[in-house]
Amino acid sequence: MYNALLEAERLEMDCVQVFTKNQRQWAAPPLKKDDIALWHEHRQSTGIQHVVSHDSYLINLASPKRDVREKSIKLYIDEIERCEVLDIPHLVMHPGAHLGIGEEKGLDRIVKAFDRIHQKLPDYRTLTCLEITAGQGTTLGYTLEHLQFIIENVDEPDRMAVCIDTAHALAAGYDLTGAAGARGFLKQIDATIGRDRVKVLHVNDSKVERGKRVDRHEHIGHGYVDREAFAVLCRAFKSIPKILETPKAEAPDGRPWDTVNIETLQELMKTKR
Numbered sequence: 001m002y003n004a005l006l007e008a009e010r011l012e013m014d015c016v017q018v019f020t021k022n023q024r025q026w027a028a029p030p031l032k033k034d035d036i037a038l039w040h041e042h043r044q045s046t047g048i049q050h051v052v053s054h055d056s057y058l059i060n061l062a063s064p065k066r067d068v069r070e071k072s073i074k075l076y077i078d079e080i081e082r083c084e085v086l087d088i089p090h091l092v093m094h095p096g097a098h099l100g101i102g103e104e105k106g107l108d109r110i111v112k113a114f115d116r117i118h119q120k121l122p123d124y125r126t127l128t129c130l131e132i133t134a135g136q137g138t139t140l141g142y143t144l145e146h147l148q149f150i151i152e153n154v155d156e157p158d159r160m161a162v163c164i165d166t167a168h169a170l171a172a173g174y175d176l177t178g179a180a181g182a183r184g185f186l187k188q189i190d191a192t193i194g195r196d197r198v199k200v201l202h203v204n205d206s207k208v209e210r211g212k213r214v215d216r217h218e219h220i221g222h223g224y225v226d227r228e229a230f231a232v233l234c235r236a237f238k239s240i241p242k243i244l245e246t247p248k249a250e251a252p253d254g255r256p257w258d259t260v261n262i263e264t265l266q267e268l269m270k271t272k273r
């Protein structure tokens with residue numbers, strides 16, 4: 001795992017997002033003592049303090065199938081425990097998909113699942129960051145109101161936060177096609193979950209147009225999210241970790257795409273408007 005820290009350092013980043021286990025497998029061997037020690041050593045040596053974890057793609061707390069829901073709760077508990085020993089304050093998660101039982105029922109199941117998870121792990125510090133989704137299929141969490149509903153209905157709302165993904169928000173229908181649209185989106189955030197709940201920003205461009213409800217990430221400035229919209233959001237969320245979930249290949253100029261994307265964002269931030 002510490003390789004992620006070294007890679008981030010090499011790319012001159014001051015934050016990083018990791019999976020604390022294989023994101024496509026239900027069973028995960030427990031973290032070894034040596035690996036935990038190495039992780040903390042590399043946190044120190046790299047000085048990377050902003051670390052975010054992303055949960056497994058298999059977890060679906062809204063599933064109508066009891067066995068899947070139970071497995072998901074168990075795995076999510078494991079995710080939080082891993083964050084706790086690795087000193088990772090924020091765990092980004094996808095709320096879930098209702099798979100046909102309806103949005104209300106799905107959201108209720110998510111709330112009940114979090115109550116069980118929190119009861120099982122009292123006094124854990126890691127915050128769950130509900131990620132806004134693109135709304136593909138029966139996926140929940142593609143509106144700020146869905147996220148607000150979950151936060152307001154769990155027994156321990158102080159353990160909940162939000163991750164805004166710019167590609168997902170645009171695909172879900174939010175207007176990130178210009179600076180004015182992005183300012184409107186911020187107002188919608190203020191009117192629902194509140195800006196302070198947002199603890200992580202996923203800075204991705206979208207291969208698909210606004211409202212298409214498909215989740216396809218693109219390099220910054222190469223998709224349908226407007227450049228000024230990125231600038232408005234990055235300024236509004238100045239002090240929180242901003243994560244690129246764009247393809248990790250080599251750019252045409254031979255540099256890593258991450259370097260190019262960061263440069264693009266930094267240029268955008270510089271321009272006075």
Ligand code: ZN
Nearest residue numbers: 054092094131
């Ligand atoms: Zn995600």
Ligand code: MN
Nearest residue numbers: 131165202245
């Ligand atoms: Mn994301």
Ligand code: MN
Nearest residue numbers: 168215216217
């Ligand atoms: Mn995505």
